[in-house]
Amino acid sequence: MSDPSSRLTTGKPADAPGFRSPALIITALILAECVSAFEAGTIFIALPRFSEIFDAPASTTGWAVTAYMLVAAATALVGGRLGDMYGRKKVLIVIMLVSVLGSVISVLGDSMAAIIIGRGVQGVSGAILPLCYGLAREALPAPKVPIAIGFVSGAALLAGSGGSLIAGVLLDVADWHMIFVLAAVLAVVASAVAAVVLPGAHTRSELPRFDYVGAILMTPGLIALLYGITQGPAWGWTSPAVIGLIVAGLVILAVWTFWELGRDEPLVDFRVLANKQMTLNLIGLSVLALGPVGAVQIVTPMILQAPDSLPIGLGQSATVTGFVAGIAALVGFITSPLAGAVAGRWGGRTAFFIGAALFAVANLMILLGHKSLVVMMGVFAVAAVATAFAFTGYPKIVIESVPDNVTSVTTGILSTARQAFSAIGVAIVSVMLSIWTVPGTTAPTLSSFNAAVGWFILCSLIVAAICLFIGRPQPEPKQAGSIAAGEEGSATSAAYA
Template sequence: MAEPAPRTAAGTPVFRSPAVIITALVLAESVSAFEAGTIFIALPRFGEIFGSPASTTGWAVTAFMLVAATTALVGGRLGDMYGRKKILIVVMMISVLGSLISIFGDSMAAIIAGRGVQGAAGAILPLCYGLAREALPERKVPVAVGFIGGAALLAGSGGSLIAGLLLDIADWHMIFVLAAVLAVVASLVVAVGLPGSPPPPGLPRFDYVGALLLTPGLTALLFGITQGPAWGWTSAGVLGFLGVGLSILAVWTGWEMRCREPLVDLRVLASKRMLLNLIALSVLALGPIGALNVVTPMILQSPASLPVGLGMSATATGLVAGIAALTGFAASPIAGAVAGRWGGRTAFLLGAALFAATNLMILLGHGSLPAMMGVFAVAAVATAFVFAGYPKVVIESVPEGVTSVTTGVLATARQAFSAVGVAIVSVMLSMHTVPETTAPALSSYNLALGWFLLCSLIVAALCLFIGRPPQQASKAADITKGEEGTATPAAYA
């Protein structure tokens, strides 16, 4: 019997090919990951061209991050309410505007402003996860989720490599030109390749109060976290921003719990599966997801004369990272298939276990280039499994109508805890240095790697308690009843 045509949340049949839909979603997520990955390698060049200190050029990263953290939630909610395809195209067009501001402003201030506008791309990943669930047959959703996560990995690493090449053969403007072109192309592919979906019946009201409270609360909190290493964690400025941010978010939480149509239904996050999923992702962000990319390039590029260092160039390091990203992207459909067959928690668990293996590899093989190439590859595969696992747990646990906003909550948490993780590891790496240098000593690397390993093992343990997807658990219960002689019809399905 032929499989019935998939339908959108509104009941409209979908006639697009799954391959076309997945391609459109992968291309859309590449916009966000490319924009996030290109800027880091360009910061030193910005400092030279505009005569700006690192404290100023770093705002090109901070501005993007602060806006992206808010738009992941707000954009996800708008997509759930008014149609994810429509909001996705709007978001990508806003990111084009950000690129144009950077190109034609031709100043460090304009680049920072443009990067802030580009931060609207933070909503792309949650929207793509929601669109995968909305537009694809159920059996295709896990593979699509895997490919979307793989695209985030590949485009992020590829963005750094491409940015380096553009800086060498052209100039910095071309980075933003390419980002704008990619966003326009992705918007056209999404417009043609994805089915339209009208907003669900009984359209709720948008929670403007919740959005207005969330924006300054998250901004103050994340700004305090990012400035902690520079200003000092006990400085009045950092403590002030952290206190204001937490206070506003506490008020926001109270409002959301009382609101009839909240921006984020926090009750959905209160279930055991979702709460453990959120905690596990946050812990992993504190460790390897957030800061492993700080340690591994440092090992490759530090002079070979140091206790830890292979003396590689930045270009060679970029090539190693690019090859590893290709490996991770190739593993993404496998990760999606695992999530589809055994549930999101299994893929998440395997990702955490691979991160643990990665850190053991670094501890034992940090002096060997082949071993470190293996580290990059295994870490990329681990990331692919994690990015297939945690959104699949969301898809298994929440109604379709709140998929994007819920994955947006997890994306925001991942970003916030990654910032904390980078700060923690930066402190660890500076605790013990090679005499007469600022380079981390072997003991500092071991401390950071021990932290990564601990976080990975904690997450693996948490995944064991997330439990099987409700459908699998229900089927297992029916089969058990059948074995006891009280079989239900579902036991024979």
């Protein structure tokens, strides 16, 4: 049976029936991603206040971050697959409404335990970004798709930084409950806009079966692995608990991979990932997450806020740090249409390459000018632009490389890999920063700091080199035909191997 949704195209024709305003669709996608980014960004600044209010140690309040991250990593993949199968608009709205429930639990529970549970429920919003990428491809004409991806990626950066600023203000002028109230209001508004503006999914004559066994195997395996990695610095890498979690996670994921390879309708079709573009794209994003995308978030706040009496530190307040990050995020958002235009004109690999190269430049600036506030403001701005280009480039490579009906699950795989390797990168950099410390403190010496920043530069250069080997995007056929459902994997491999 022919399946129109399996066409390898980069967007719907501009004259397709029911076509809606690209500006409205892009606005709806931006609002949706703001829900996820806002929820992810607000919590960090509130953790010290939670410790005071609930008399809880950092090891307990930190679960508000960990619970969200673990659920988000698993949901990005599962939610993406559900969207590809049953309609991305429907799943997107359901995901955002579930995140509202998480906010309600945190507010009404009025305890640290309730906040942790609520944050875990909010973690389902990890699926929003993959769903937005799939919706952009499904609902927009091909020339508008890279622009939409650029705006959505820029919105993630802006809402994440803006969330920290807004949370800080709310903590000062109101109380912590308002952070979750605002998150709930944003999710409700974004859901309403999505329901009105986004077009419905294409009707399919036959739906594939959801791989429940694959989802059941993947989720605990991924959670065990990520939790073991995140707890490594605190518990010790030789701790039986850490080793047990990591080994158990790897074993479960190995069984899951074997299961997926034997299914006709798997949760993750590894055949789609078995072409050069997608393999290099996955490797490149993973390496980027090991350094300049993930662990760098440890180093840059340290530079601004640590006392200037230490080898590394400018002695700035948290407010100044938030302001610098917010202005930089705005620069990144403004630049996002340019990133989309570059990806549309020269392909995702070009935008990804520019992003990686700019990350190398930003970290070289850190290495040479970390004692200057002006230079550090430039670092934040360059890194924000780098993020806009990189996070526009890698999903554009997905769109250039896989069929439409697996767009969201494939970008979900990349999102999950990014979170997993970010956790690994944080562990690596934490070790680097603790190798040499200032006597009597836990602050890193200049040697430890240089080792960490050198790691960021190395990762950036490796990713830039990888981008050079990603093939040019294939020209879109004038009349895109359908690929029979049973031949989808082999046709994709033949065309894009």
